[in-house]
Amino acid sequence: MGLTPIHGTLELLDYFGILVFAVSGALLAAEKRQTLVTFIFFAVVTGVGGGTIRDLLIGAPVFWVHTNWTLLLCIFAALGVWLTSQQKWRGRALAWFDAAGLAAYATFGAAKSLSFGIAPVPAFAMGVMTACAGGIIRDVLADEPSILMKPELYVTAAALSAGLFVALVLLGASGILAAIIAAAAGFALRGAAIHRGWSLPAYNG
Numbered sequence: 001m002g003l004t005p006i007h008g009t010l011e012l013l014d015y016f017g018i019l020v021f022a023v024s025g026a027l028l029a030a031e032k033r034q035t036l037v038t039f040i041f042f043a044v045v046t047g048v049g050g051g052t053i054r055d056l057l058i059g060a061p062v063f064w065v066h067t068n069w070t071l072l073l074c075i076f077a078a079l080g081v082w083l084t085s086q087q088k089w090r091g092r093a094l095a096w097f098d099a100a101g102l103a104a105y106a107t108f109g110a111a112k113s114l115s116f117g118i119a120p121v122p123a124f125a126m127g128v129m130t131a132c133a134g135g136i137i138r139d140v141l142a143d144e145p146s147i148l149m150k151p152e153l154y155v156t157a158a159a160l161s162a163g164l165f166v167a168l169v170l171l172g173a174s175g176i177l178a179a180i181i182a183a184a185a186g187f188a189l190r191g192a193a194i195h196r197g198w199s200l201p202a203y204n205g
Helices: 008-031 036-058 069-082 093-115 120-141 155-170 175-196
Strands: none
Touching (some): 008 036, 008 093, 008 120, 036 069, 036 120, 093 155, 120 155
């Protein structure tokens, strides 16, 4: 039995993370001026990629193969971007949608891992994996430089959300309270990195 059960409210984080990551995948397809098929493919891969790897590693049923709604959500996200004028998506829309998905998915990934009896440190790692893997796969498929190769705060924000959630649960906080604090903190850090250009120092040895 895990440290914290998956409450219905926590599941909303999962759907939110899937949705905004799917939008971010479709937005990248829009930037590349791709077809609707590519929009949907990028939305699905980005939306479910990290969670799929997490579920395989923690021994959980892969979350999207037993329900219709997950893939439909990704398809609707792709269609929404496809039908919306590009003027609506100019600027840093991709980065902000990605930031929201990052924080939500890192938090939910850690929560689900704890609920399956995964130890706290691996649960933290699964939260980071859940948040980052879909975006990395998206960038590789689009022949974009991976976020891992950039100094800006990205994985660090996912680590903050996942680590803070695990720490708060271990300290006795309710799953809902821990999730709200953790997701907000990760989004705030990633948002600051986007807005102010914060980054980690690069190796200079």
